[in-house]
Amino acid sequence: MLLSTDGTTLTVHIAGAPSDVVLTAIVNLDGTYTIEQGQALEQDNNASDFNDLNLTVDATDSDGDTTSANVNIRIDDGRDPTVDAVPTVTLEESNIDQEQPDVPPIQGGNDPDGNLERGNSTVTFLQGTDDVEASMLTQPTSRPAM
DSSP states (O other): EEOOOTOOOEEEETTTTTEEEEEEEEOTSOEEEEEEEEOOOOOOOSSOOOOEEEEEEEOOTTTTTTTEEEEEEEEEEEOOOOEEEEEOOOOOGGGGOOTTTTTGGGGGGOOTTTTOOOOOOOOOEESSOOOOOOOOOOOSSSOOOO
């Protein structure tokens, strides 16, 4: 973080890269302030999902009297990504060849080279505020007997 020499602007940047500005907070003499966020912040993905930036603002009048106030700036996480569509894929086992001369294809299939069934489709992810960085399969909680 960098504080301007006149004490009115606080600049938050990427560690070690002062020119890579994430957020700027500007306090005006009339007490108003402006926050400009230029990049996404990482939240810790807990139930609160926000970052608090606590600032102390000092004011000094023309004859030297001072007062202080704390300003809390809460930055909420943006929208989470969602899965828009999960289509069903159906496989037909009747063409699978058991690859054994004395065993007929499963369920009377008639494709001697059909030892593999394939099906495909597309799962659609809707990006939230942040980029979708990964997707993965998880172990189902229940599955049919094999």
